[in-house]
Amino acid sequence: MRTRIDDAVLVALRAGVPTSLEHHGILIAGERIEAVGPTDAVKQFPADRVIDGSEHLVVPGFINTHHHLYQSLTRGLPAVQSCGLFDWLAHLYERWSSLDYASVKLAAQVCIAELLLSGCTTTSDHFYLFPAGSDVRLEAVLDAADSLGMRIHACRGSMSVGRSRGGLPPDRCVQDEAAILADCQRVLDRFHDATIGAMRRIDLAPCSPFSVSPELLKETAMLARSRGVLLHTHAAETLDEQAYCLERFGVRPIEYLRQHHWLGPDVYLAHCVHVSDGEIDLLARTLTSVAHCPSSNMRLGSGVPPVRRMLERGVNVSIGVDGSSSNDGGDLVGEARQALLLQRVAGGPAAMTPAQAFEIATRGGARALNRQELGDLAVGMAADIAMFRADDIALAGAIAHDPLGALMLCRAPRADRVFVNGRIVVEDGRLAGVDAGRLAAEFNDLVRRRFRA
Ligand SMILES: [Zn+2]
Incomplete structure (x- = not known):
């Protein structure tokens, strides 16, 4: 399975410094990142699924x-x-x-x-x-x-x-x-x-x-x-x-x-x-x-x-x-x-x-954690990727000046989409396959029964 994210703002290391990169794309092949670069270059690669990243800030998990x-x-x-x-x-x-x-x-x-x-x-x-x-x-x-x-x-x-x-x-x-x-x-x-x-x-x-x-x-x-x-x-x-x-x-x-x-x-x-x-x-x-x-x-x-x-x-x-x-x-x-x-x-x-x-x-x-394959968006790294919506109200204004600064200084929104090892675990701001509301309700019931004073 190959997934391509087109035309996003990425934050990746450049000369060891996290740097915001506009109009960039990523190709995910299975569990790894196979390509990162300007959208025009990454678009050359065929993909089974293409995600329009034009409204997203994309960062390493x-x-x-x-x-x-x-x-x-x-x-x-x-x-x-x-x-x-x-x-x-x-x-x-x-x-x-x-x-x-x-x-x-x-x-x-x-x-x-x-x-x-x-x-x-x-x-x-x-x-x-x-x-x-x-x-x-x-x-x-x-x-x-x-x-x-x-x-x-x-x-x-x-x-x-x-x-x-x-x-x-x-x-x-x-x-x-x-x-x-x-x-x-x-x-x-x-x-x-x-x-x-x-x-x-x-x-x-x-x-x-x-x-x-x-x-x-x-x-x-x-x-x-x-x-x-x-x-x-x-x-x-x-x-x-x-x-x-x-x-x-x-x-x-x-x-x-x-x-x-x-x-x-x-x-x-x-x-x-x-x-x-x-x-x-x-x-x-x-x-x-x-x-x-x-x-x-x-x-x-x-x-x-x-x-x-x-x-x-x-x-x-x-x-x-x-x-x-x-x-x-x-x-x-x-x-x-x-x-x-x-x-x-x-x-x-x-x-x-x-x-x-x-x-x-x-x-x-x-x-x-001695994990050199984690923590950056680069070719060969594990496909651990978080995508935040650039049009979220919490980032409005700041993201137009400086996407990385916006994420660190504003109150960050919930991630919109998250990949771990190439697999989607959060989609449209919700956990994939797990109902967070039901999980919280079940947990509250347990805490009330067993752990409350
Ligand atoms: Zn501790």
Whole structure:
């Protein structure tokens, strides 16, 4: 199947910089992009289907590098609407201890639907809650991604230090370390796909350096490296966490990670709010990526990450919406805009440009996930493409001046059409084959019955 998009405004990299290109076209052949260029040139190629793109802005699918899809079950929960991270966690662990396979799958479908409708085509999911006696497994998340056509990095998370050992989670929410490692092996064996263009990969991801033992942290790193998969965790999110690490381990979080072989080109860390210039240099030197989650940092009052300094010093930064209980929206374009605005609060109007925000939400994510085939519209890349209507009222005026600037600075509309791996998953602003209204109604019913106070 060959699909051609004619006469659109594209945003693609030119000399490494996202650039708006008018009157351009794309040819999609199967799962890949086969041609990109001025419409007249691309029109030479025959296609089975031709889409008139003259009223569309066409961009590479956005990449979300940090999420907890199950958290839509406790999205907007009144008891934690105004809590900082540790109080928020202490309350929510109790609610999350009743998770099961069906509730996690439905919650993940809700979040994935929202992400797809925002033009996001790849998401990471950090799932670390396997309560005692529950039937929940990582497959709940993989099934949800499959059902909606999302490309996923499913992180097999873990927690092994419960309250009885000085940790935050109740003991029934943590697992035995041998069982964690055995299940990591199992999901790697069954589901990890290392091929270029893979729709599912498995990453390994202790919840945080302080919710597992030092031994498990090290063994997880060894297992990941023996299998060539990525490592992911939370790091340096709050001052409470910094104080906890200093008290318990005698070092700050980034140094603790370094001591346990947790920095490198195969590691992406969520947050990195409280990092010194020396720690930023260490992240840059080790090619460790950061998943910046601005809305969550604002919602929990965690602080303003020094993203401008990270970019200046050569750290690869990507964008994550974070879980739905600390960012009550899963809008990836909106999250890129939040990143831009938050840096300007701290660093003035030049702290982040629209092109930088766009770059970290696309190629930055691709680099963090070690996916060179994602994050740009170019020949040979995976056909992950988001199309936004240029005549949407939210972009009116701005799109005539600067399409890329319009998408990053205005309130972005929902995507009108989205391709993941060459397959249409959003069409005419609606999910293909899934009724979002029915999904939301079913989910609301579940939340009222099982997760409401
Ligand atoms: Zn998180």
